[in-house]
Amino acid sequence: MVSTRYRPKDLKLARRHIVKAAHRVADQEMVIKKLLRKGRPSGSAYALLSRLYDDQRRKLDRLKMIEAMVEVEGQLCVDVPSNPGTSAPPFAIVHSSGTSLPDRQPATPCSADVWRPYLV
Structure with missing residues (x-):
């Protein structure tokens, strides 16, 4: 093909x-x-x-x-510049209150009303 x-x-x-x-x-x-x-x-x-x-x-x-x-x-093709000094992932799902999810929790939101994806 x-x-x-x-x-x-x-x-x-x-x-x-x-x-x-x-x-x-x-x-x-x-x-x-x-x-x-x-x-x-x-x-x-x-x-x-x-x-x-x-x-x-x-x-x-x-x-x-x-x-x-x-x-x-x-x-x-999304190129994210890597910062060697930081250990945080370039993208994370953030709760509407402003606190980010822990790394061990699944990244899928439970409902669209509660969770909103934001770039961190």
Whole structure:
């Protein structure tokens, strides 16, 4: 499998493609409505609409994949400057009262109302 690196620029482009695909689908749906009002045959218009739906679905799947890859790359590329003089971890979950959790306690919050993640 070939490894592809996606950048935020690729994500922006994929989002634009989704918007254009949605406009094409909306335009074709309007054409079909007009044809139905006039009583003209619309079989070929429905065939085109079906292809546009398939195209839009493929582009949406690709967008989701790129979003996931860019999010993963963003997490991997976080560079935290290391301070050799400190022994505290660079990130910690902090209780809303301002006291940090001990290192032995799990880092997952129990509820969103009680625990809020802050960078320390």
